[in-house]
Amino acid sequence: MINSRQLTLQLTVRYFIAALFWIPVVFFSLLLVRNTIPYFSFSQEFSFIQERAVLFARSIYKYSFYTHIFAGMVCISTALIQFSTLIIKKRKRIHIWSGRIYVMVVLLLGAPTGLYMSFFAKGSYWERILFMFMAVYWFYTTMQGFTTILKKNVLAHKIWMIRSYSMAMTAVTFRVYYILFYYFGMDLLHNYEISLWISVLGNMLVAEFLIFRKSRTYLKTFLT
Amino acid sequence: MKRIIYTAVALIICASVFGIADYFNAKKQGILVNYTDDVQTTEAVIPEKKNEITAVKEEIITDTKKEFKKDAKPAKKIAKTKVKDVHYTGIIPNLAITEKTKNPVIEKISLMDMLQAKTTDVNNDSTLQVDNKRRINMEMFSRAPIREKKLKARK
Incomplete structure (x- = not known):
């Protein structure tokens, strides 16, 4: 039996x-x-x-780039408020509308332009393949999150959206690793490649860990 | 809602088709950007500075030579016992040092860039070695910002 002091400590x-x-x-x-x-x-x-400069001479690449960075900005901004339980409970309309914007921007702008640009990405073939995987995975997880909520499956929606957000956040974590390794004196190209792999795989692992924790607590509710 | 999904899937397919087509097209034309040759170096050679330095030195040397020729009489008085030959090279550096203090042209050799880049002089041939200590700022948290700094340094 947990007393109120222990409960307060746990919450803190x-x-x-x-x-x-x-x-x-x-x-x-x-x-x-x-x-x-x-x-x-x-x-x-x-x-x-x-x-x-050679790639930017092509209008399709140029428009893809600007569309992609715009989509990235919108995704990252809207996704920040999506995981707030306070907003989900008290201001559900905000969650719904920002979620709609996020899904539309990812499916129609971010992922397709990202996939196109991945063919010309920096690095070796493996980095290009990784970028392609990122675009496809981001698209697929967002689509799954969208279809599951349409079917009113909230738990699955949460899981797929965590995965989707983990992919959106690779843009942020990549730069954190990149600057960190740069500070420690790693050369630029190796730094770029290593940061990219760590950010993608690391984010995926963190997302799966969070899902595992969430599902564990969810399964516990059946036992009590 | 299904329309959105179908449109999105169509866009993804289009992106992959266009991507593959453009990739092979670019590969054929040889316009793909090769990033692998971009190896980071810790040494930065500044040839312009070197030219400046040598130019100033030459200027001084030639000036001093001329002055030496012009003022042959006082020079003789000073270096009568030591140097008989006017073109004696050993005397030139001393004169150059005295000229350096007078001549404001030397101030053109600005080492501000070196100081900003935290550089240290290694050799006399103006090859500079960049310190391994790297600074981080907010602007770096963007696309290829570190490279941007590098380009500025090159300029």
Whole structure:
């Protein structure tokens, strides 16, 4: 039997862990959004554009890039409020509408443009394949999340949306690893490749771990 | 709602078809960007600075030579016992040092770039070695920001 003091302690620890997870997530997500805004000046000064000048000469690649970064900005911004239990319980309309925007942007803009750009991605064949996998996986998980909620299967919707969000967050975690390895003196190309693999696989593992924890607590409810 | 899913699936198929087609097209034309040759180096050679330095040195040397020729009499007075030959090379560096303090042209050799890049002089041939210590800022959290810094440094 748990007394009220123990319960308070448990809640405090839970909130603390949640804060430890969400504060960096929110901070880095907003930082990425902020740093993406200058790209909409459509200037050619950015090194990302300069080193792909040949590709940017093709209008399809150029439009794909701008569409993709716009989609990324919208996805990351809207997804931040999707996991808040407070919003889900008290302001369900916000959750529904931001969820709709997220799904539409991923399915119609983010994933298709990401898949197209993955063919010209930096790195070896393996990195290109990884980018393709990311685009397809992001698309598939978002679509599954969307179809499950249409069927009113909330638990499956949560699971698929966690997976989808983990893929959206690779843009953020990749940069965190990249800067971290850069700081420790790793050369740029190896740093890029390693950061990419760690961010994708790491995010997938974290997502599966969270799903496992969630399903375990869900299964426990049947036992009690 | 099904329409959205069908449209999305159609877009994904289109993206993959266009991607494959454009990829092979670009490969045929040889316009695919090769990133693998971009190896990071810790040494940055600044030839412009080197030219500047040598130019200034030459200027000083030639000037001093001319002055030496012009003011042959006082020079003789000073170096009468030591140097008989006007073109004696051993005397030139000393004169160059004295000229450096007078001549403002030397101030053109700005080492601000070196200081900003945390560089240290290694050799006399103006080859600079960049410190391994790297700085992080908020602007790096973007697409290829580190490369951007590198390009600026090259400029």
